[in-house]
Amino acid sequence: MRLAVVLQVPVIPLILFSVSLVAAITFYLAYRSLAKNLFNKVLLWTIFYVFVNSFYAFSVEVFYPAEPWKNKIAPFILMYGPILYFGIVALRDRVLPPWKVFLHAIPFIAFSVLFLALMFGAIKNSEEVHDTVYKQLYRIGPLSFLGYTLYSVFSSRKIFGRFRDKLLMFVFGRVFLLFLATIIMILSFSGQVAHNPNAVYLLRIIVYACMLIFILMIFNYTFNRLLKRSAMTTPYDDNRQEERENVKYERSPLTHVQLLAYQKRLVAIVEDEKLFLDTSLSLSSLANQLKIPNHHLTQVFNMQLKQTFYQFINGCRVNYACQLLEDQKLDMNLEELAEKSGFNAKVSFNRQFKQIKGCTPSEYRDRIRA
Structure with missing residues (x-):
């Protein structure tokens, strides 16, 4: 029926x-x-x-x-x-x-x-x-x-x-x-x-x-x-929220040896597997991959790397963008370059690139190909 x-x-x-x-x-x-x-x-x-x-x-x-x-x-x-x-x-x-x-x-x-x-x-x-x-x-x-x-x-x-x-x-x-x-x-x-x-x-x-x-x-x-x-495209940087949440870790139970071990695992997994190219990467998802608590990972960034999560990841992305720009065989516009490097928008890419390298992506490309 x-x-x-x-x-x-x-x-x-x-x-x-x-x-x-x-x-x-x-x-x-x-x-x-x-x-x-x-x-x-x-x-x-x-x-x-x-x-x-x-x-x-x-x-x-x-x-x-x-x-x-x-x-x-x-x-x-x-x-x-x-x-x-x-x-x-x-x-x-x-x-x-x-x-x-x-x-x-x-x-x-x-x-x-x-x-x-x-x-x-x-x-x-x-x-x-x-x-x-x-x-x-x-x-x-x-x-x-x-x-x-x-x-x-x-x-x-x-x-x-x-x-x-x-x-x-x-x-x-x-x-x-x-x-x-x-x-x-x-x-x-x-x-x-x-x-x-x-x-x-x-x-x-x-x-x-x-x-x-x-x-x-x-x-x-x-x-x-x-x-x-x-x-x-908003005028605020992504890392401000994390900067407001920074805490003092003087009384942390983690030893310097443990922090150093976490740091090595962090750098290895991010650079070897190029996790920074994942536009949806977050502190929590990275902590899950490393199988460590969020606050321990935040402590590694603050005490070992002297950076926030977003500063570290954006630095990796900008360095990767520089590698792409230095490859003479690749010819892509800035919007495509931004996405290939893990950024969601060209505006954010330009801002972070200039902040880290002291010049825009276009200026960097012109300089290395002159």
Whole structure:
């Protein structure tokens, strides 16, 4: 009885319309607020692709309900694996030359040409042709999902220590691709499920609901980045709050030997794993990684390093930015340089750079390349 009620309500069109709406809003926010570095460009194209996919599927559901093949053999699924790959490459500071993008998009392009030929009558439009294309598409799809997911797992082990704010999107993306592969294999090898319209309908609801969750995650990431950039443009330094909380440690139970050991662990983990590139890094998250209490870590900064947490981390970020500026092979604008160095905004980056180095990033670059 409940299933019959669900089938009478246009659940799938509602979900697809929601995905399209959230994707459109997210694209606008991301385009206006995110730095134009490689990862964010990949993110923008991902949002746009999800919008096109969901809006197309919504249009077919609403305007062509008698022609489900237009959704069934649409080749959108073939680009989600490459998109995951492009995101990992972007996080690893690699370049994405056009030939490499084209290479990974070949299956999608081939099936798109075939699909358009069917749509416009260049190829005989029949159920037999639909079934043939469907079988080939849904054999290649799971292989693509599994291959790119495995690549993502084995190639990004050390990346997300620096980019924990992006971790949830990638983890869900992997799970989503594996889930899609499982559903496709069930539909391909289980005749009972494939020929049961209620089961297929429920599986489609689940798939589109996952797509909605995924785009909501991207929206949350984009919105949080926007809030951080706004906060970083205020005229107050980040380290003022911690400076107000500084205390005297003359009666501390920690010995000098213990403080020195903590200091060595701190410097080693921050520099070796480049934790300072994580824009969401905080005193608490760093203390958790070091497995020491927050107040002990604060004591290390004050008594051993003679700096606050933010002064130390910003110093690491500025030194890393100098390394990037000294690399003659790299050519990036200041906004991209700021984000690559762990800063949320160019304004904060310029302010900290000048405070530490005595000149602006542009002046530093001109000086070393003169």
